[in-house]
Amino acid sequence: MTAWPPETIGKIAASDDFHIAPFRPDGKTTGTPTWIWSVVVEGRLFVRAWNGTSSRWYRSAIARKAGKIDAASQEYEVAFAPVTDQGLNDRIDAAYQAKYGDSPYLPPMLAAGPKAATVEVMPRALDAE
Numbered sequence: 001m002t003a004w005p006p007e008t009i010g011k012i013a014a015s016d017d018f019h020i021a022p023f024r025p026d027g028k029t030t031g032t033p034t035w036i037w038s039v040v041v042e043g044r045l046f047v048r049a050w051n052g053t054s055s056r057w058y059r060s061a062i063a064r065k066a067g068k069i070d071a072a073s074q075e076y077e078v079a080f081a082p083v084t085d086q087g088l089n090d091r092i093d094a095a096y097q098a099k100y101g102d103s104p105y106l107p108p109m110l111a112a113g114p115k116a117a118t119v120e121v122m123p124r125a126l127d128a129e
Contacts, residue, residue, distance in 0.1 A: 002125045004045060011072035013040035020047060020121070022060035022067035022080065030068050031060060037109065038071065038121070039095035045121040046083065046092050052113030061119055069121060076123060083118040092118060 004012070012018070018038040021030035034057045038047050049055035061067060061080040069076050083089055093110050100106045108114065 002123050004043065004123055006043070008072075008074075008123075009040055009043055009045065011074075012038065012045060015072040017071065017073070018047070019070040020057055020061070020067065021069070022057055023064040024060070025064070027064065027066070031057065033068075033070060037096065037100060039092060039099055041088070041091045041095050046095070047119050047121060048092075048096075048109055048114040049117035049119075050109065050114055051117075053117045055117060058117045058119065066124060079122045079124045081120045081122065083120055089115055089118055 016037075017035075019033035019035050021033040023030055036047050036050070036057075038045060040046070049058035051058075053059070062082055065081070066077070066079050069078050083092070093115070096106060096109055100109070
């Protein structure tokens, strides 16, 4: 996988407009885009499923490992990977607190269910496939 260019990841980090759409089983069409929160930690992009691992978009993202996002007024082809590192998940918690600290929806996003459904979103190198 490739890394996000610094300018791109900066725009995504500053934006609160993020929609995720994993591919359907055909690997070409996406599901309905879902608006979710996103955070950046150490130049890497992360999201969590509000409904935990039972979330439809989460299950699709993990099964298909690819899809599209619409972030900072741009569409990107992306790859998805689950986050299992506890230390990284703690830093992601801190990023959620920094970005969404004033929201009443923050505490549930730091709970075990959504935390177990943390996904890294990486730009997909289409020419490498």
